[in-house]
Amino acid sequence: MNKLLLLPKLSIMGIRRNGASYFPYILAGSFSVFVFFVFSSILANDIMLTLPRSSYALLLMRVGQVLLGLILLPFIVYTNSFLIKRRKKELGLYSILGLDKKHMAVMMLWESIIIFGAVMILGIVFGLAFSKLMFLLLLNLSSLPVSASFGFSSVAFYQTFLYFLAAYGINLVMNIIRVFRTNPNDLLKSPKKGDREPKHLWLTALSGLALLGVGYNIAITSKLDSSIFLNFLLAVSLVIIGTHQFFKAGLLAFLKVLKRNRRIYYSKSNFVTISGMLHRMKKSASSLSNICIFSTMTIITLLCTLSVWLGSDGMQDFQFPYDATVNLNAAGFRNRDGLNEKLLELADSANVKITDRIEYTLQKLRTTRKENVFTVQDPESHYYDRETIRLILLDEYNAMENTNATLGDNEILIYSTGADLGFDHVILGTETYYVRKELDSAAFARKAANNTYGREIYMVVSSIDVMDKLRTAFGSTADNDRMLTISFNLEGQENDKDSYAKSVRAWCEPQPGYISVINGTGGRRDTRTMNGGLLFIGIFFSIIFAMCLILIMYYKQITEGYDDRNNFDIMQKVGMSDEEVRGTIRKQILMVFYSPLVIAFLHTMAGFNMTAGMLNALQLFDTGLIIRCGLIVAGLFTLLYGFSYSFTSRTYYRIVKQMRTDVTAERRIA
Amino acid sequence: MQYIEIKERKNTMTLLEVNNVKKVYSTRLGGNKVQALNGVTFSVEKGEYVAIMGESGSGKTTLLNILASIDRATSGQVLLEGRDLAAIRQSELAAFRRDNLGFVFQDFNLLDNFTIQDNIFLPLVLAGRPPEEMKQRLEPLARKLGIEDILQKYPYEVSGGEKQRTATARALITNPKIVLADEPTGSLDSKASSRLLKLFAEISKEGQTILMVTHSINAASHAGRVLFIKDGCVFHQIYRGNAANEEMYAMITDALTIIQTGGMKNE
Numbered sequence: 001m002n003k004l005l006l007l008p009k010l011s012i013m014g015i016r017r018n019g020a021s022y023f024p025y026i027l028a029g030s031f032s033v034f035v036f037f038v039f040s041s042i043l044a045n046d047i048m049l050t051l052p053r054s055s056y057a058l059l060l061m062r063v064g065q066v067l068l069g070l071i072l073l074p075f076i077v078y079t080n081s082f083l084i085k086r087r088k089k090e091l092g093l094y095s096i097l098g099l100d101k102k103h104m105a106v107m108m109l110w111e112s113i114i115i116f117g118a119v120m121i122l123g124i125v126f127g128l129a130f131s132k133l134m135f136l137l138l139l140n141l142s143s144l145p146v147s148a149s150f151g152f153s154s155v156a157f158y159q160t161f162l163y164f165l166a167a168y169g170i171n172l173v174m175n176i177i178r179v180f181r182t183n184p185n186d187l188l189k190s191p192k193k194g195d196r197e198p199k200h201l202w203l204t205a206l207s208g209l210a211l212l213g214v215g216y217n218i219a220i221t222s223k224l225d226s227s228i229f230l231n232f233l234l235a236v237s238l239v240i241i242g243t244h245q246f247f248k249a250g251l252l253a254f255l256k257v258l259k260r261n262r263r264i265y266y267s268k269s270n271f272v273t274i275s276g277m278l279h280r281m282k283k284s285a286s287s288l289s290n291i292c293i294f295s296t297m298t299i300i301t302l303l304c305t306l307s308v309w310l311g312s313d314g315m316q317d318f319q320f321p322y323d324a325t326v327n328l329n330a331a332g333f334r335n336r337d338g339l340n341e342k343l344l345e346l347a348d349s350a351n352v353k354i355t356d357r358i359e360y361t362l363q364k365l366r367t368t369r370k371e372n373v374f375t376v377q378d379p380e381s382h383y384y385d386r387e388t389i390r391l392i393l394l395d396e397y398n399a400m401e402n403t404n405a406t407l408g409d410n411e412i413l414i415y416s417t418g419a420d421l422g423f424d425h426v427i428l429g430t431e432t433y434y435v436r437k438e439l440d441s442a443a444f445a446r447k448a449a450n451n452t453y454g455r456e457i458y459m460v461v462s463s464i465d466v467m468d469k470l471r472t473a474f475g476s477t478a479d480n481d482r483m484l485t486i487s488f489n490l491e492g493q494e495n496d497k498d499s500y501a502k503s504v505r506a507w508c509e510p511q512p513g514y515i516s517v518i519n520g521t522g523g524r525r526d527t528r529t530m531n532g533g534l535l536f537i538g539i540f541f542s543i544i545f546a547m548c549l550i551l552i553m554y555y556k557q558i559t560e561g562y563d564d565r566n567n568f569d570i571m572q573k574v575g576m577s578d579e580e581v582r583g584t585i586r587k588q589i590l591m592v593f594y595s596p597l598v599i600a601f602l603h604t605m606a607g608f609n610m611t612a613g614m615l616n617a618l619q620l621f622d623t624g625l626i627i628r629c630g631l632i633v634a635g636l637f638t639l640l641y642g643f644s645y646s647f648t649s650r651t652y653y654r655i656v657k658q659m660r661t662d663v664t665a666e667r668r669i670a
Numbered sequence: 671m672q673y674i675e676i677k678e679r680k681n682t683m684t685l686l687e688v689n690n691v692k693k694v695y696s697t698r699l700g701g702n703k704v705q706a707l708n709g710v711t712f713s714v715e716k717g718e719y720v721a722i723m724g725e726s727g728s729g730k731t732t733l734l735n736i737l738a739s740i741d742r743a744t745s746g747q748v749l750l751e752g753r754d755l756a757a758i759r760q761s762e763l764a765a766f767r768r769d770n771l772g773f774v775f776q777d778f779n780l781l782d783n784f785t786i787q788d789n790i791f792l793p794l795v796l797a798g799r800p801p802e803e804m805k806q807r808l809e810p811l812a813r814k815l816g817i818e819d820i821l822q823k824y825p826y827e828v829s830g831g832e833k834q835r836t837a838t839a840r841a842l843i844t845n846p847k848i849v850l851a852d853e854p855t856g857s858l859d860s861k862a863s864s865r866l867l868k869l870f871a872e873i874s875k876e877g878q879t880i881l882m883v884t885h886s887i888n889a890a891s892h893a894g895r896v897l898f899i900k901d902g903c904v905f906h907q908i909y910r911g912n913a914a915n916e917e918m919y920a921m922i923t924d925a926l927t928i929i930q931t932g933g934m935k936n937e
């Protein structure tokens with residue numbers, strides 16, 4: 001036959017014969033192309049730029065695209081390396097049959113072209129069919145105005161094409177290197193040797209535990225500050241390496257202990273399991289580690305996604321407790337009556353009604369804090385030690401809260417929007433003030449115990465004299481340091497509320513003493529937009545991680561199925577019943593398969609503080625909600641894990657079950 | 671039929687009885703049918719060492735698999751100590767095999783994830799015997815088979831002859847009623863072959879019943895009786911009587927020549 005035709009034909013045959021492993025590979029590749037293309041399309045479409053408030057979503061999509069690129073590449077390379085390893089025998093056979101290396105390299109090239117083509121076509125076709133739908137999903141999640149004009153973008157296509165060309169190009173190079181390393185002997189002496197144990201078993205085990213310990217420690221103790229991302233990366237890398245070490249050595253050590261106990265080892269249900277696992281511990285350990293890591297990633301991504309989704313209302317309320325807030329410079333603003341009149345007049349014409357109105361004077365004191373001692377702010381002092389105290393007058397406080405608290409001149413009420421301060425007295429400058437009460441809530445700002453980064457301290461003082469005295473003492477005499485704040489809610493249509501707040505701002509801006517007008521309606525919508533982008537990314541990433549997880553699981557089962565098939569055949573001949581084969585397999589699964597899940601849950605628990613910290617940074621402070629989401633996700637994920645387990649192990653059974661016919665067939669050929 | 675009926679039947683008893691066993695393989699798609707066995711009949715007395723000879727493809731392995739209850743006959747009967755194999759329930763087959771039969775295969779069928787010792791223990795482990803007993807049974811056996819020194823090695827670390835002796839030990843450790851061997855010397859060089867055959871002869875002398883499938887004349891010449899199958903039937907058989915191995919060898923060669931020239935089929 002013509003050689004030009006033979007090679008592509010061999011490639012197609014190669015792919016088809018290995019369909020059980022190549023089909024999922026192509027499917028996963030197509031899905032990767034699909035997701036990448038969707039992200040690129042959304043980014044590349046001009047329409048996105050023209051939408052109001054889309055900048056958050058755009059930024060998130062860009063971050064998402066970069067992350068996708070970072071995650072998909074190693075995944076694609078990893079799965080390819082798995083596939084090509086399985087074909088060692090086939091390649092050896094070709095070289096015995098006289099196909100020289102050059103031709104085999106050409107065959108590999110054909111194979112890559114076919115796979116790349118299939119993956120691109122499938123991915124792009126689905127991308128074209130669904131990217132508009134995905135775009136609408138993003139708009140909907142982000143509560144952005146629905147826009148129907150979303151077209152094919154050649155830029156997105158090129159980006160996708162080039163990225164995957166690079167990825168599959170790397171695979172091709174790896175495969176060709178492998179071809180040149182194969183020698184025909186590999187076929188004849190099939191490698192039956194077991195994995196050698198790592199040299200320093202206990203050292204490896206201990207180092208794994210140590211790495212996990214340090215990683216856990218960083219994750220658990222890290223505080224929400226500027227180094228959180230660095231800490232996050234550090235903890236993640238430590239835990240990933242630690243997990244690999246742990247599975248490598250921990251599993252082996254565990255098995256060896258079992259093997260040493262003759263009663264346990266020489267029992268029907270353990271004998272085959274233990275020795276089989278010892279035999280291929282390296283491969284097992286690495287796939288178990290990867291399963292564990294992807295499980296953790298899936299769980300944490302799902303946890304964040306679900307928390308943001310369910311916690312979105314709380315986040316919006318925390319950031320914007322009122323529909324509108326007007327901040328004015330108390331000294332500069334003279335037209336208070338005019339403002340009140342204008343507010344009502346504008347409300348009338350905007351078709352909204354003002355409710356829950358509060359009004360108070362707020363004096364800022366810029367201080368440097370050491371425990372409960374607040375001194376005049378030292379410009380040299382560390383950023384962390386600086387604290388702005390917000391003073392509020394007692395009578396205004398009473399009016400807002402509808403209380404009639406009383407205070408002596410040296411008494412205050414304290415309200416922290418983060419954790420309680422727990423002081424019975426504070427020293428402001430030189431004077432001591434006794435804390436009458438630490439407040440649990442206040443009308444003017446929300447409180448959350450885990451709010452650390454944006455925590456504010458309010459102090460209610462007995463009179464304007466005290467306020468003035470402190471202002472002088474701390475030198476906080478700038479005009480803007482004493483503010484008049486008016487906050488209120490609105491009744492009416494969402495859009496009307498938004499435009500009302502804007503018109504209030506428009507009126508206030510030119511007034512002397514104007515500081516700011518906060519539009520709660522608009523602000524909440526911005527938060528929703530950002531959350532929508534996060535949700536969108538979270539959904540896709542969860543799916544991608546789960547896909548990686550399932551594929552690795554599936555490949556693990558296939559490889560082990562082929563490895564074990566011969567063994568089970570022999571054991572059946574020697575007197576193991578079908579039932580016992582099944583029992584052994586089930587045992588193996590119980591012992592090994594659920595260990596990554598358990599460890600992944602441990603990882604998640606260790607990472608919980610950090611995850612919650614990052615959600616806190618998004619102003620999601622409802623720890624109870626995050627824990628509930630964690631439990632829901634844990635449940636769902638266990639189901640997913642169990643499902644993909646039972647699906648992949650059915651493949652395993654099927655492979656092991658075919659053993660008799662296939663083994664005899666092989667024997668007849670040989 | 672050239673059937674030398676020397677039914678002396680002194681105080682021997684029949685261990686295995688094969689009555690008119692047929693086996694038809696139909697390919698998975700149901701198209702072609704292969705008649706692998708076409709009415710095989712013979713019996714094996716307790717303590718006998720029987721060799722079954724035949725060309726490649728004549729159905730030897732098929733027959734052995736049926737005797738081993740790994741495969742089922744299409745028709746006919748196999749009785750072990752009077753018990754019909756076909757009547758054994760699927761769920762009990764494995765245990766039956768483990769308790770009554772020992773196997774030696776051409777390609778050893780050792781498990782690479784077990785040491786030599788654990789490979790030998792395998793059937794005992796499956797039978798749920800305590801480790802102490804396994805040890806006790808192994809010691810004399812390992813000495814007899816000359817594998818004491820390699821017990822802790824893995825199959826890929828030992829020679830073919832050692833592998834086959836390991837497989838033999840695995841077959842013998844359960845004290846089976848009958849040892850079934852499928853071309854046990856097929857993958858061995860001549861030195862390892864003759865060592866194994868000597869071993870089989872010794873074991874046989876100790877009273878172990880052996881049924882060995884082979885196409886090696888040399889291997890068959892060690893047996894007490896040789897059955898020839900051709901086209902799925904027992905075609906001829908030779909008893910050793912008091913003949914030495916060399917004489918037996920010559921008898922087998924003669925028989926094979928006659929069979930190949932096809933002279934004596936049907937009266």
Ligand SMILES: Nc1ncnc2c1ncn2[C@@H]1O[C@H](COP(=O)(O)OP(=O)(O)O)[C@@H](O)[C@H]1O
Binds near residue numbers: 664696704706730
């Ligand atoms: N599983 C099977 N399916 C179909 N045909 C088979 C199967 N096993 C053996 N055969 C056929 O049955 C015949 C006898 O095979 P076998 O018993 O292996 O012969 P031997 O061991 O004497 O070489 C051959 O023609 C072979 O092709």
Ligand SMILES: [Mg+2]
Binds near residue numbers: 730731732
């Ligand atoms: Mg055969």
